Amino acid sequence: MPVQIALWSVAALLATAIVGVARARAAAGRVLVYGTSLAVCGVTILSALIHLLAAGGEAATLALPLGIPWIGARFRIDALAAFFLVVVNLGGAAASLYGIGYGRHEEAPQRVLPFFPAFLAGMNLVVLADDAFTFLLSWEFMSLASWALVMAHHRDAENARAGYIYLVMASFGTLALLLAFGLLAGADGGYTFAAMRAATHAPWVMPLALALLLLGAGSKAGLVPLHVWLPLAHPAAPSHVSALMSGVMTKVAVYGFIRVVFDLIAAPSWWAGMLLLFLGGATALLGILHALMERDFKRLLAYSTIENIGVIFVNLGLALAFQANGFAAAAALALTAALFHALNHSLFKSLLFFGAGAVLSATGTRDMDRLGGLIHRMPATGFAFLVGCVAISALPPLNGFVSEWLTFQAILLSPGLPQWGLKVMVPAVGAVLALSAALVAACFVKAFGVTFLGRARSEVCSAACEVDRIPLIAMGLFATLCLLLGILPGLVIDALAPSVASVLGARMPVQMHVPWLSIVPIAESRSSYNGLLLFAFIAVSAVLAMLVIHRFASRALRRAPPWDCGYPDANPATQYTAVSFAQPVRRVFGTVVFRACEQVRMPPPGSLAPARLDVAQRDLVWDGLYAPLARAIGVASQRLNVLQFLTIRRYLSLVFLALVGLLLVLALWP
Amino acid sequence: MEGLAFDIAHLLAGGLVLVSFMMLYQDRLYALLNLFALHAVVLALSVAWQAHVQGAPHLYITAAIALVFKAIVIPVALHRIVQRLGIHREIETVIGVGPTMLAGMGLVALAISVMLQATPEADPLAREDLAFALAVILLGLLTMVTRRNAVGQVVGFMSLENGLILAAAGAKGMPLVVEISVAFSVLIAFIVIGIFLFRIRERFDTVDIQALDRHRGERR
Known part of the structure; x- marks a missing residue:
């Protein structure tokens, strides 16, 4: 039954895409397309949630007589697919809601409306697919639909270049996946996932398939060094589509990877885990360093997506390493952390892109050095963006903290591993993750501070006004979800348990029985975390502090020279900019990682021209x-x-x- | 009877290869066309013998098609074309006769070694037939490659098709449809190439395909 509902939803989305072609220019068309997408996504979320929670993620299958004759098109929903259906459609629903309001500012709706529901349908189909042919077809459909959305404003030369690079990388990725499935299917052509699961593979197949899969799914997810298209293509699309691509499509790639490596190959080996750990660590660090250097805030967000994908892949690597050594509970912990982080990232990255879209539509620029002080003009957007920034910086009590905390809990279990390579590698990757967590915080202090605090750096910025109510509702919804997932992590972990169990055969301890809604990943004596308590403490102490200050503050009049906040000159140009904020980090890492080079150009004697500081960096x-x-x-x-x-x-x-x-x-x- | 049937089939298929060799070194146009007609006659005999041995009457039709179209209609038509166009009767070959013949022998050896290796459990009659058919196909290709004249290439192409038909007839249980379609494809190819010949002639006053290259401004 859930498969039928999901497939009917996909059919409805495809039909909506056709409506989008016909009614693109009318305002009613916009409301119709986004409204239908919202409703369909809502239905799919409900059905997937019911399947996951009530039915415990029992696998349901359906075969349609389409596609390759002797295989047909097979679809299947198990717990893992149901979880990713929730992720995909949650992002899709919020993006649709946001689009109802945001789409009003779209210059070329006929280039967006037909492809938006098609893109959603493609992502749903990838998650539903149960044979290689359907999977690849849906994967390519998803890539092409998102490519069309990237090319929505194709007259911009930068967008055209982004689209070209994206198309090349996407085709390359699909080719790699095609070869990987070919290897797994073997000479007999067992292209159904059931056949691949049952087959025993020759020992040389596994490393080769893993490498091809890393190329295919990794290029879609944005693993270094296959990430180059991502910071170009994601920002080029309209903002709600950027949110989908960054928040959701990368998760579909992660789903593909988990499905094949953990479910179809299911032959864990510690060196594969080590490879993933290395790639994940490198991706996390390089992604966030790039983000720090960036002054275009949509590109900053895209680079930060690369960092989060790195964190997820580190978790997957840990899960593989633990599973290969028979540490079932630890593997379940790492995989839970990966799935939890995937869900979290889809929430806060969508939220941040929605905020970025609001700023973009209000000011018309993506350059942070032309923004500033927007919190006065757009308070609601500013608050939602702040929640997103706090969440992505992994500060308690929001959701980002929980998944990163689980990751570090898994890393701390690594001394038990027998292989020396892993014993050395895992703590090193842990250190890299800790470093990148700190850099993330710095990066989002920059993103929020430069954009929303201080004073306006340009005319357009000082004339900005708040966006409509509907985008604000979408942002508020995701901000609330970020908070809820942060203070009630036990519920999420228990909901994830069937998904983890379906691929690993093991699960984390049941968290519902832990008193006071704490979470205990391994044992109480070792570590526990209570988001609700922390939230209550922060709220109560903040209120108390406010009361105390108001109670004891003196109303007496004092005369003193005014504090000028360190800006004796009233010119907005004297504020910190995105580039100057990143300067310390650039000095430390930039010379090695970016070949950054700062050059001061003094005017010749007698000239009245200002001196210039030029920064050049290379990728x-x-x-x-x-x-x-x-x-x-x-x-x-x-x-x-x-x-x-x-x-x-x-x-x-x-x-x-x-x-x-x-x-x-x-x-x-x- | 078994031994005799095998020997005759062998003789006819070998004859086809022999005629292919004769076409390979032939550098006069009319002689080449006559040889092609002979090629088709041998093919028709071979297919007819296969029909007799296999007891498959539909193969007689194939043999008749080969005899009528390839041994009579097409050579006569090509004779006329050559006459009407007043084509230069000598064919320029790219490589000398000696190396071409050596290459041809190598190809026959290759064809036989590949086929005998690939079909160890097949019926010996079909096996030999297939080996010779592959040899005829390769020789036909070689004929095409070593001729500079368009008519020479047409003849090479059609001798290649003869090899295909020999293969199709040698394999037991090949439906008639396939053979008819092969025959028609040859006919269509002949018509198309004939039309091209006229067009080339009209435009360049020669059927030497070097003229085409010169027209495109290519170096050779």
Whole structure:
């Protein structure tokens, strides 16, 4: 039954996409498309939640006579898929709600409305798929729909470039996935997931499939060094689509990875865990360093997505390493942390992108150095954005803290692992995560402080006004969810238990029985956390402090020179900017990671021009990997261009020689 | 009877390969066309013998098609074209006769070794037939590759098709539809190529395909 509901929802979304084509220009079309998407997503969330909580995530399957004849199109909802359906549709519902109001400012609705529901449908189908063909088809559909949304404002040269790079990376990723599924299906063509689960693979298949999967799912999720498209493409789309791409589509990629590695291959090995730990750590650190250097706030958010994907992959690596050594409880803890963080990230990253979209529609700029003081003009957006910033910085009592805390609990279990490589690697990755957690806090102090605090740095900014009520409702909804998940983590952990158990066969201890809504990941004597208590303490102490200050503060009049907040000059340009805020971090890490170079240019004597401070930085991944690759492809195609202009006889000779060569191989093959 | 049937099938298929070799070194146009007609006759005989041995009457139809179209209609038509267009009667070959023949022998050896290796459990009659058919196909391709003249290439292409039909006839239980479609595809290819010949002639006053290359401004 849940499969039927989900498939009907997908069908409804596709139908909405067609309506979007027909009615794109009318205002009613906007409300219709986003309203239907909202309703459909709501129904799917409900059905998936009921399936997850009431039915315990029992696997339900359905086969339709579509696609490859002897396989058909198979769909399946188990606990893992149900959880990701909730994530996808929660993000989809909020983005639809936000879009009802935000879409009013869209210049080219006919380029957004048809693809938005199609994109949602694609993501749902990926999660539902139960055979390789359906999975790849849905995956590619999702990629193409999101590509169309990235290209919504294609006249901008930067967007066109982003779309091009995205398209290349997405096709490359799908190719890698295709090969991975081909390997797993084997020579007999067992393309259903059930057949892959049952099959026993040769020992060389697992490393190769894992590498291909890391290329395929990793490029969609944004693992370093496959992340280059993400900070270009995510910000290029309209903001609610950015929220979907960053908050939800990356999670679909994580789902694909978990589905194949933990469920289909299901042959955990410690070196695979080690590889994931390394990649995850590198992704987290590099992502957040890039984010810190950024002054475009949508790109900052996109880079921060890369950091969070790194955290999730570290958790997956831990889960693999623990599972390979038979530590079932620890593996369940790590996987729970991964899923919890995926859910959290989808919430607060969507929230932050919604806030960014509100700022963008109010001011028309994404450059933080032209913003400032927006909290006075847009108080509600500012508050919601602040909640998102606190959550993503992993400060208690919000949800980000819980999942990061669980991650560190899992990391602290690593001394029990027998392999020396892991014994050394896991604490090192833990240190990297701790460093990146601190950098995240710095990054979002910058994002919030420069954008919302201080004084306006430009005219457009001082004339900004608050967005409509509907986007604010969407933001408020997600801010509330961030708080709720933070103070009631035990409920979430218990809800995640069937999903974790469905792939690992183990689960975390039941948290409902712990008194006072605390969570206890391993044992009470070891560690426990109570978000509700902490929230109550923060609220009570803040109220008490306020009362005390108001009670004992003196009303007597005093005369003193006014404090100028450290700005003796009243010019807004003297405030901290995004670039100057990042300067200390740039000095410490930038020379190594970005080859950053600061140069002071003094005017020549006698000139009245101001002195300039120029900062130049390079992206080493781009310079070291992609630029040479692009050059090599360019050179190769230049060389091979001759083949376009041969004579007929030469073409025939080529065919002939190829045939003879193949026959020779056949004849000489032992 | 078994031994004799096998020997005759072997003889006819071997004859086809032999005629292919003769076409390989032939550098006069009319002689090439006559050889092609001979090729088709041998093919028709071979297919007819297969029909007799296998007791498959539909193969007689294939043999008749081969005889009528390939041994009579097409060579006569090509003769006329050559006459009407006043094509230069000598064919320029790319490589000398010696190396071409050596390459051809290598190809036959390759075809036989591949086929005998690939089909160890098949019926010996079909096996030999397939090996010779592959040899004929490869020789046809070689003929096409070593000719600069469009008519020469057409003939090479059609001798290649003869090899395909030999293979199809040798395999037992091949439905007639396949053979008819193969025959028609040859016919269509012939018509298309014939039309191209006229067009090339109209435009460049020659059927030497180098003219095309010169027209495109290519180096050779």
